[in-house]
Amino acid sequence: DAKTTQPPSMDCAEGRAANLPCNHSTISGNEYVYWYRQIHSQGPQYIIHGLKNNETNEMASLIITEDRKSSTLILPHATLRDTAVYYCIVRVGRNYGQNFVFGPGTRLSVLP
């Protein structure tokens, strides 16, 4: 699986949009971009995933650049409960039992 690069930490004001970047310059054509987050003392939680097109769900939006070498996770209106470590992972879709390879992630602090 391709490696990803994320900033180690970010701050965001409550109510503002949080934009979390991820670089995955060696991504392959069949690899998807996944985002998970981990709130303190809990297991990781799935947020969103995508291949080429931008994706949106009730939690977040995922913007993938046209060359697919980077992406941004957007939390449109961050709340204090969004404080967590966010992991960007690239992995082949159609999970034939493939595990996720987690990096250190970005620690997002939402400030009041």
Added chain:
Amino acid sequence: GAGVSQTPSNKVTEKGKYVELRCDPISGHTALYWYRQSLGQGPEFLIYFQGTGAADDSGLPNDRFFAVRPEGSVSTLKIQRTERGDSAVYLCASSLTPGTGLDNEQFFGPGTRLTVL
């Protein structure tokens, strides 16, 4: 709706002892994963089960670590002759059948915090 559960939530043991960590996946999930997370790091893959069989155990660090899933649901991670370096949070995750396109999301349990003194 029950999620993935893990017991115990905390386990303290002495160096050299044997421990068992249990995972109850979401009902109907055929795939089950074990990960280990050290402080300040992301989860690290240990082993993956499809049904009762271990389809990928490439992440197990050595032969002191072993896992079973005899009936294709509950899984037990077993660690023999524990060492201080085994101290970590052990996470279990489950998902729907791989290869169906419905399994992109792995559902994680809260983990078991293992401390080896």
